Amino acid sequence: MFTGIIPGMGRVAAFRRVGAGARLVVDGGSILRHLEPGESIAVNGVCLTVVTDGGADTGNPWSLKAPPGVSLPSAEGRPGYAAFDLLAETLSRSRLGSLRPGDRVNLERSLRFGDRVGGHFITGHVDGVGVIAALRRVGPGGSGGRELTIVLPPPLRGRLQEKGSVGVDGVSLTVAALVAGGFRVALIPETLRRTTLGRSRPGDRVNIELDHGPNPGAGGWVTWDLLRQYGYLR
Known part of the structure; x- marks a missing residue:
């Protein structure tokens, strides 16, 4: 859950199509520091999950699989960076599929109990x-x-x-x-x-x-x- 009050922007560091999905890496600076795998981040209003693997087969049927010999862009070891997997549904419902390296994106971390709600409740499920x-x-x-x-x-x-x-x-x-x-x-x-x-x-x-x-x-x-x-x- 988010509020729609954007603390700042990040920049697309990498975007690579993988089959019907894509891997997105964003440089968010201080906004994306100290993230944990599995956290939710709104990127241009789309709720995305922070991932850590570089495309290896982790056994998760929902994670992206890189072709043999190819690794996906990763944010590991890069403070302020975060990687996200985009599946076909996300790409069809939103404009994230048109992102290119260097593009700016709106970023918001998920709401915590006790935070102020200055905007309105946003789910990150784009219509x-x-x-x-x-x-x-x-x-x-x-x-x-x-x-x-x-x-x-x-x-x-x-x-x-x-x-x-x-x-x-x-x-x-x-x-x-x-x-x-x-x-x-x-x-x-x-x-x-x-x-x-x-x-x-x-x-x-x-x-x-x-x-x-x-x-x-x-x-x-x-x-x-x-x-x-x-x-x-x-």
């Missing part, structure tokens, strides 16, 4: 990929931030509400307005500085996670009638 259709600078001289218009794939349309929350490449944002086929968000300068959205351009693809919390627009609030329906009240 689909949107496209930035328009970008407009706002504020005096365009220095106050940016407004992005994002087009959603058809299955996700109609599932957001104005002033609700949405995850865009792992960043917790508020839906400023609903538009035909998508939505609009406003980004403050701090968000632009800390995340990859500060480098975004029209035509860029972004990972989208809908807010799966209570949604009054979809009848998601717990009401007295709902409690009675399930026998909690008489």
Whole structure:
């Protein structure tokens, strides 16, 4: 579980396709120091698991297997680096398959009990990929931030509400307005500085996670009638 408050960015150190999957290595600097194998990290909003092997057959049917004589990129012995295995489902649901060495990525470590939740709960289970259709600078001289218009794939349309929350490449944002086929968000300068959205351009693809919390627009609030329906009240 994550909050969508991004502490900073990392850089793709290696990306190698292996069959239907891929191995990703990220240089996250201080954000990714002192990791344990199996920890969850959100990379551009996608929940990934830290792995340590270099592609050897560990007996795990879900781990990537390198072809004979080939080793996968590894983060072992490199402080601040982390390696992740991406399977076909992850590549089909997100835009991680388009990453290249040198690309910047948003990073967030998983939430711990007692941490502040400054954004909203993000699972890291991306619902689909949107496209930035328009970008407009706002504020005096365009220095106050940016407004992005994002087009959603058809299955996700109609599932957001104005002033609700949405995850865009792992960043917790508020839906400023609903538009035909998508939505609009406003980004403050701090968000632009800390995340990859500060480098975004029209035509860029972004990972989208809908807010799966209570949604009054979809009848998601717990009401007295709902409690009675399930026998909690008489």
